[in-house]
Amino acid sequence: RHEEKVKAVRSGTYDLALIGDSITHSLGEMNDGKYAPNQAVWKRHFEPRHAINLGMNGQRTEEILWNLQNGELDFAKSPKVAMLLIGTNNSDDRHFKHVHTAEEIFAGTKAIVDLIRQRHPDTKILVLRIFPRGGDSETGVSPPAFNSSKQSIETCRRAGELTAQLADGKHVFWLDVNAVFLRPDGTINTDRMWDLLHPSPAGAEAWVQAVEPTLATLMGDRPIVDPVPPTAPKSAP
8 A cells, every 4th residue: 555655646746645544544445344435525525625545554653654754755746734643553552562652652743743844844734633542341333343441542642632732833733623523421422433443434524524624724725514414324334
């Protein structure tokens, strides 16, 4: 996938680059299975903006940094905006042998932002707060569920707070849309996160709608508002 994306970056012209892990990857580029409906979200909100999806399943800050250092920033023309969502896998002590502290995740995110700023100083960067993770007391509705340890959840929470420091209001901006995935009691809304980690189609729609006002301002266009509010299916596949 990295090689394919390098070729696409070098041969195309894009106004918007989405950078991240499987959460971003699933936003329109997992073309079979339960996340295939997210393609509709991509077509409505991102295709009109000449966007490229640089999300990659399982990636962490250090891998995204390597990807960008090795061809994925070789745009002939700088994108207007880069939207970055990264860091949750760095905290995942159940699927990775080595995990990072909140401060290390912040440092990795900062290194990515600094690299984009160096390579494309005219590109505005929108850093999204790391999305919430569900704990062991919560139940997903579409297996496999990603129940997370208390430490992983706390690391993501703290790292998300720290990344707000990256925003300068001129070139780098920060946005917290986590409320769209949470119930009033702070647990995961499984209509919008079936597996307690990745947005469902309804969750992807809610996420993008929450980002739209800020994204449109940075892009210099108008928010894309869907005629029908996003609704969740009665049951996940």
